[in-house]
Amino acid sequence: MTRSHSPRVEAAVWSLATAFGYFVLAAVSLHATKGADNIAAVWPPSGYMLALLLLMPAHARLASLVGMAAASVAANMLGGSSLALSAAFTVANGCEACTALWLIRRREAGELSFMVPRSFANFCVAALSASALSASIATALVGAALGGRSLDFFLSWLTTVALGILIVTPPIVTLARLIGSKALEHAPARMKGEAVLILTATAAVTAAAFSQAHFPSTFLPCIAVVAAAYRLGPFGAATAMLIVTIITSLLTGQGMGPVAAIEADRTTRVLFLQFYLLAMLFTTLPLAALLVAQRRLARRLEQSNRSLLQAEAAALVGHWRVDLVRWTIEWSDQTYRIHGLAPGTPVDVEYSMEQYLPEDREIAQGILREAVKTGQPFEYQGRLRRADGEVRHVKSHGLIETGRGGKPVGIFGTLQDVTETVENARILEAARNAAERVANTDMMTGLPNRRHTLAFLEKAMVGARDHGAPLAVAIFDIDHFKRINDEFGHAVGDEVIRRVARRAKASLRDEDMVGRFGGEEFVCVLQRSSAQAAELVAERLRKAIEADDSSDDLPPATVSIGLAVYDGELDAEELLHRADQALYTAKREGRNRLRLAA
Numbered sequence: 001m002t003r004s005h006s007p008r009v010e011a012a013v014w015s016l017a018t019a020f021g022y023f024v025l026a027a028v029s030l031h032a033t034k035g036a037d038n039i040a041a042v043w044p045p046s047g048y049m050l051a052l053l054l055l056m057p058a059h060a061r062l063a064s065l066v067g068m069a070a071a072s073v074a075a076n077m078l079g080g081s082s083l084a085l086s087a088a089f090t091v092a093n094g095c096e097a098c099t100a101l102w103l104i105r106r107r108e109a110g111e112l113s114f115m116v117p118r119s120f121a122n123f124c125v126a127a128l129s130a131s132a133l134s135a136s137i138a139t140a141l142v143g144a145a146l147g148g149r150s151l152d153f154f155l156s157w158l159t160t161v162a163l164g165i166l167i168v169t170p171p172i173v174t175l176a177r178l179i180g181s182k183a184l185e186h187a188p189a190r191m192k193g194e195a196v197l198i199l200t201a202t203a204a205v206t207a208a209a210f211s212q213a214h215f216p217s218t219f220l221p222c223i224a225v226v227a228a229a230y231r232l233g234p235f236g237a238a239t240a241m242l243i244v245t246i247i248t249s250l251l252t253g254q255g256m257g258p259v260a261a262i263e264a265d266r267t268t269r270v271l272f273l274q275f276y277l278l279a280m281l282f283t284t285l286p287l288a289a290l291l292v293a294q295r296r297l298a299r300r301l302e303q304s305n306r307s308l309l310q311a312e313a314a315a316l317v318g319h320w321r322v323d324l325v326r327w328t329i330e331w332s333d334q335t336y337r338i339h340g341l342a343p344g345t346p347v348d349v350e351y352s353m354e355q356y357l358p359e360d361r362e363i364a365q366g367i368l369r370e371a372v373k374t375g376q377p378f379e380y381q382g383r384l385r386r387a388d389g390e391v392r393h394v395k396s397h398g399l400i401e402t403g404r405g406g407k408p409v410g411i412f413g414t415l416q417d418v419t420e421t422v423e424n425a426r427i428l429e430a431a432r433n434a435a436e437r438v439a440n441t442d443m444m445t446g447l448p449n450r451r452h453t454l455a456f457l458e459k460a461m462v463g464a465r466d467h468g469a470p471l472a473v474a475i476f477d478i479d480h481f482k483r484i485n486d487e488f489g490h491a492v493g494d495e496v497i498r499r500v501a502r503r504a505k506a507s508l509r510d511e512d513m514v515g516r517f518g519g520e521e522f523v524c525v526l527q528r529s530s531a532q533a534a535e536l537v538a539e540r541l542r543k544a545i546e547a548d549d550s551s552d553d554l555p556p557a558t559v560s561i562g563l564a565v566y567d568g569e570l571d572a573e574e575l576l577h578r579a580d581q582a583l584y585t586a587k588r589e590g591r592n593r594l595r596l597a598a
Contacts, residue, residue: 007059010059011063013060014052014056014063015063016067018052018065019067020071022071022072025044026072030079031079042245043163044164044167044168045071046097046131047164047166049068050101053098053101054173065097068094069090076090092134092141096161096165099134103122107122107125111177114170114234117289127162127166130165131157131159131165132158135154135157138153138157155271156267159271166281166285167245167277170234170238194231195236198227202221202224202240203243206224207247208220209221209258210258210259217258225241225244225280226287229284229285229287230291237288238285241277241284248276252269259272259273316416317414318331318334318415320335323410324408324411329348329349331343339384339387340386340387340388356384356385357382360384364396368380371400375400375406375408376400377400379396381395392419394417394419399411444497445497445501445516447501448514450516450518453516453523457523457572458572461571470528470565471525471566472529472563473523474523474561475561475579476504476524476560476562477519479560479591481493481520484557492555495552496557497516499552500520500559503541504524504545511528512537531565535563539594542559545559560586560593561583562579562581578597582595583595
């Protein structure tokens with residue numbers, strides 16, 4: 001009920017609805033199906049009262065309990081009970097409703113849901129506990145009049161009230177919430193038609209089974225209620241159960257059906273009917289709740305699988321599993337796509353490994369064998385040849401599944417296509433190397449520049465210092481280079497520098513390096529060279545540069561060279577300084593010559 005009026009008006013409306021419904025249900029129940037001591041076989045007003053208490057706002061409950069009390073006293077007196085006995089029954093029923101509500105609110109943080117098995121179990125506990133309390137109160141209040149029959153009265157009250165709550169409350173609460181959420185308005189017409197058909201069939205089957213006693217057909221209503229639970233969920237199960245209860249109670253009360261034909265006293269027949277209804281109730285309602293939970297779980301699982309497949313396709317990641325007991329393999333759809341196969345194509349363990357290139361296959365097999373042996377997670381990367389012949393780079397990692405006793409029973413792994421990553425890394429490495437070459441190369445001559453030459457010399461000095469290998473450094477520059485620039489121009493001067501660089505590089509050994517320090521100055525790093533060997537190499541370089549070559553129109557050029565042999569210097573600057581001093585000596589003595597530092 002939506003709150004569109006003041007609290008007092010709303011409380012009055014709920015009180016009237018409670019009083020009217022309770023009176024009608026109580027009067028009909030007492031008239032149609034009476035057991036021993038005027039106790040009905042099923043007491044629907046208890047379920048009706050609890051349903052309203054669960055649905056109504058808290059401020060309307062007190063007024064509704066007053067309305068219920070008035071309706072209860074009136075109905076019981078109309079059924080033939082005295083005022084005192086009617087008041088006693090009313091007190092017991094009122095306590096039972098309040099107790100059930102309190103227990104439900106205490107055990108359920110939110111709304112009570114009959115679609116959740118745990119919530120339904122809490123509802124059953126509350127209903128049975130409240131019924132037991134109600135039965136105890138009623139037995140205590142009318143005990144003097146019962147004499148030795150108080151136990152029969154207690155059991156009869158307990159089962160009657162419990163059935164009323166368990167059977168009537170769920171359909172009322174569920175229907176009210178469906179109406180409030182407008183779920184019925186949005187339900188497809190086909191679904192509504194199916195619900196009406198199933199519930200009508202339930203009524204017809206129940207009426208047919210309990211209108212005669214010749215054929216044992218009490219199982220037919222059970223089938224109908226189970227069908228309602230399966231197709232319509234908790235609401236269908238609760239409504240079908242209510243229909244079965246109404247029809248069986250009415251027909252049995254009229255002396256019809258298999259229960260009325262039992263050769264026993266009236267109390268025994270009533271208890272058998274109650275047992276029949278309770279058995280059906282505790283079979284169908286939990287079944288309906290479990291079916292709802294299963295369907296929700298199936299939907300979540302389906303959504304999770306769909307999301308997993310979409311994530312795998314977007315990330316180019318698949319998964320696979322090898323059963324080590326049956327020696328079979330399972331692939332996800334994306335794993336098939338990575339291999340260039342249609343999903344579902346039959347594959348085996350051998351095929352999955354044969355697709356790797358031979359050298360990568362051996363590595364992968366070794367890693368997997370070691371993982372199975374140790375039980376540790378694994379990771380490997382390799383190249384596989386797809387069904388269309390294309391080679392792809394893939395990466396796999398996973399873990400070992402173990403069974404009882406820690407014995408490995410399976411291998412689970414993921415497979416990722418990393419071809420683009422590998423290609424991007426290769427391109428990036430090539431770009432980095434190109435950038436490094438540019439950063440380390442003199443653009444005019446193509447020789448190592450000053451920074452690279454110094455770094456190479458520092459590394460060579462570390463080797464000479466650690467291993468005692470001989471090392472020498474030669475510094476040379478072009479004699480009278482300013483005169484060449486002035487007489488022939490800077491363009492010709494640049495060409496002369498290039499020719500000197502080419503001849504210097506050609507005259508050195510593979511392990512040696514020549515770099516341009518700047519302008520017309522060059523440095524040679526002569527590795528594993530003693531003083532005598534270094535002089536021979538440096539002299540060969542000087543003569544190569546001096547040699548006349550008529551193949552070009554460039555002016556001749558000579559160089560002066562200063563040579564220094566490594567003698568334990570602490571840094572490159574100190575060694576270069578000694579070579580530079582030797583170069584100055586060569587220039588002072590006339591140029592185009594080699595001088596060795598002292």
